Amino acid sequence: GSFLQDVAGSRRMLFGAAVSAAHLRDAALCEAILRETGSLTAELEMKWSHVERHEGQFEFQDADAVANFAHAHQKRLHGHALLWHRSIPDWAMKAGRLQDDWDSIERFVAAMARRYSGVESWDVINEPIGPAEQPDGLRQSAFLHAFGPDYIRRALVSARRHAPRAVLCINEYGIEYNTPEHERKRRGLVQLLAELRRDGIPLDCVGVQAHLDLSQHHHFDPAVFARFLDELGAMGLQVRISELDVKEKDSDGSVAERDRAVAEATRSFLSVALQNRAVGSITCWGLSDRYSWLDVPAGNRGLPFDTDMRRKPMHSAILDAL
Ligand code: XIL
Numbered sequence: 001g002s003f004l005q006d007v008a009g010s011r012r013m014l015f016g017a018a019v020s021a022a023h024l025r026d027a028a029l030c031e032a033i034l035r036e037t038g039s040l041t042a043e044l045e046m047k048w049s050h051v052e053r054h055e056g057q058f059e060f061q062d063a064d065a066v067a068n069f070a071h072a073h074q075k076r077l078h079g080h081a082l083l084w085h086r087s088i089p090d091w092a093m094k095a096g097r098l099q100d101d102w103d104s105i106e107r108f109v110a111a112m113a114r115r116y117s118g119v120e121s122w123d124v125i126n127e128p129i130g131p132a133e134q135p136d137g138l139r140q141s142a143f144l145h146a147f148g149p150d151y152i153r154r155a156l157v158s159a160r161r162h163a164p165r166a167v168l169c170i171n172e173y174g175i176e177y178n179t180p181e182h183e184r185k186r187r188g189l190v191q192l193l194a195e196l197r198r199d200g201i202p203l204d205c206v207g208v209q210a211h212l213d214l215s216q217h218h219h220f221d222p223a224v225f226a227r228f229l230d231e232l233g234a235m236g237l238q239v240r241i242s243e244l245d246v247k248e249k250d251s252d253g254s255v256a257e258r259d260r261a262v263a264e265a266t267r268s269f270l271s272v273a274l275q276n277r278a279v280g281s282i283t284c285w286g287l288s289d290r291y292s293w294l295d296v297p298a299g300n301r302g303l304p305f306d307t308d309m310r311r312k313p314m315h316s317a318i319l320d321a322l
Pocket of ligand 1 (some may be wrong): 043044081173209243282293
């Protein structure tokens with residue numbers, strides 16, 4: 001059968017997967033990764049809380065494991081993620097600690113850019129848009145509280161300074177469906193991006209995480225999502241599908257039925273996403289159900305390979321969409 005990256009490559013697209021250093025000890029997983037992907041993303045190893053658990057002491061060994069694997073096998077490496085509200089180290093979360101101290105962020109960004117100079121693209125800001133109604137749509141994070149909305153610009157400028165050749169991305173979730181919440185986040189994101197473009201802030205790319213969800217997928221509206229991608233493309237931004245997987249509603253039904261539903265959601269989503277020329281890559285958040293971050297009672301089946309490392313209908317759905 002065909003491999004995802006080969007088919008993607010023939011369409012000038014890239015197929016990638018998130019991997020974890022621990023999972024790279026699994027030979028069967030590695031074999032599938034080597035065959036199927038062209039790009040890797042560290043699932044946790046490059047996050048601030050992972051790299052700088054103690055202030056000023058960088059621990060790179062896990063991130064190195066992912067980076068070295070990618071390098072050894074000629075896979076591209078996507079850097080994930082410099083600023084994420086859920087990966088701030090405990091010491092930096094202490095009350096008032098980040099206040100007026102951009103230096104600690106600058107030092108982290110500089111350290112990552114320098115050590116992982118082979119990273120082709122960075123998620124500079126992960127999930128900046130708030131889940132609930134905010135005046136400017138921005139998430140009420142420790143970054144926002146310490147630095148105000150300018151933290152986004154400052155981070156992008158820092159990233160460009162330290163990683164001048166890297167593609168700089170803002171990555172966001174909850175923007176795929178035609179619900180009021182997703183629509184509000186789309187509007188918040190588009191407004192943020194428009195302001196950054198207007199002011200000439202360094203930014204090249206938007207990641208659409210695409211954690212699809214079978215309990216919401218009936219809200220997927222091709223026209224609405226296509227229009228959103230058009231808006232991003234019209235701003236001159238690249239678009240990436242950055243964390244694709246499918247959360248099941250429950251684990252009722254036969255395996256065949258479950259896999260069909262997951263594949264169908266993937267197919268309907270990707271057939272719209274890949275029609276847009278701005279969309280250049282698909283990354284799945286994992287490759288096999290053996291290591292999915294998604295949790296449903298009987299194990300989630302939302303990735304292209306099953307726990308026995310066999311291809312599932314979702315694999316074909318991605319191939320067909322390419
Ligand atoms: C998740 C990892 O998959 C988990 O293993 C970890 O415990 C928490 O982070 N959006 C993101 C990713 O941008 O960084 C998250 O990854 C999943 C949601």
